[in-house]
Amino acid sequence: MALLVAEHVNKVYDAQASTQDGVQAINDLTFEASGHTFVCLVGPSGCGKSTFLNLVSGIEEPTSGTLSVSGDAARAKIGYVFQDPRLLPWRTVMDNMRYVHDDGDRKSREAKCLHYLDMVGLAHTASMYPNQLSGGMRQRIGIARALSIEPDLLLMDEPFSHLDAITARSMRTELQQLWQASAATVLFVTHDVNEAVQLSDRILMMNRGGTLYADIPINLPRPRLQTDRAVVTQQADVLALFEQMQLEPVTP
Ligand SMILES: Nc1ncnc2c1ncn2[C@@H]1O[C@H](COP(=O)(O)OP(=O)(O)O)[C@@H](O)[C@H]1O
Ligand SMILES: [Mg+2]
Incomplete structure (x- = not known):
């Protein structure tokens, strides 16, 4: 489990030849997340969600403000699952x-890899190559790989958005089980409000310009199905807030 602390984080990308001004991707973001929690960052396209994950993982540096991640050991272990699972095509699954x-040691590493492949039901694909697998299977391997390092913090950037609706639906159920069996704090990015309500304990709703608009707790029993009445009701409420946000002018 991790403790993630963001204090007044700003990220401005420098002006490029194509744009006159720099882009404020994250605007004064402050929040804390810790423990065995599933947090979703939800917001419209371009509101800074991926930028924020890149700041948390250290791929990017904040322009100002502070961001810290601590884990169970001295150095927090961070797993990252991208939209595309980024498997190397010339290597086998294993x-x-x-x-x-x-x-x-080598033996325990091998055992861990096999254990997590087995958890996503894909131990039998160990000696196969990525192009022999479906998109859903490849994404499950990406998730198994991130979980196999037993991360304190698991970052997921729209991991199901490239999958067909039926595969994505079963992946949401599977992810809840995998997360419950793990000890990870999860930060999951999506532009899909319904997905956020089904998966998370807490939704951080972001607005255009990289501001935090609302911090919404979701206290529903798990495992949750897309069709659960309580899930559907809360989805409607959160969607209404999302639509209201999009109608309001963005305050700088
Ligand atoms: N490397 C970059 N250089 C310049 N601008 C960027 C870069 N990455 C993202 N942006 C801009 O920052 C804003 C937020 O982007 P992003 O974090 O990708 O949003 P989201 O993931 O919510 O769709 C957008 O306006 C985008 O064009
Ligand atoms: Mg993105």
Whole structure:
């Protein structure tokens, strides 16, 4: 589990030849998340969600403000699942799992890789290549690989948005089970309000310009199905707030 603290975080991208001004991607974002929580960042396209994950993972630096992640050990372990699972096509599934591991002895690394492949029901694909698998299977391997490092914090950037609706639906159910069996704090990015309500304990709703608009707790029993009445009701409420946000002018 991780403790994530963001205080007055700003990110401005420099002006490019094509644009006159720089882009304020994140605007004064402050929040804290910790423990075995599933947090969704939801917001319209371009509101800074991916930028925020890149700041948390250290791929990007904030322009101002502070951001810290601490874990159970001195250095927090961070797993990252992208929209595209980013498997190396010339390596087998097992080799794709292996290459994120560089600590511990070989035997325990192998056992961990196999354990997490098995958890997503894909142990039988260990010696196959990514192009022999469906999109859903590849994404499950991406998730298994991120979980296999046993991260304190798991970052997920729209991991199901490239999948067909039926596969995405079963992946949401599976992800809830995987997360409940793990100890990770999750920060999951989506532009889909319904997905956010089904998955999360808490929704951070972001607005255009990278501001935080609302912090909404979701206290529903798990596992949650897309068709659960309580889920559907809360989805309607959160969607109404989302629509209201989009009608309001953005305050700088
Ligand atoms: N590397 C970059 N250089 C310049 N502008 C960027 C860069 N990455 C993102 N942006 C801009 O920052 C804003 C937020 O982008 P992003 O974080 O990708 O949004 P989201 O993930 O919510 O769709 C957008 O206006 C985008 O064009
Ligand atoms: Mg994005």
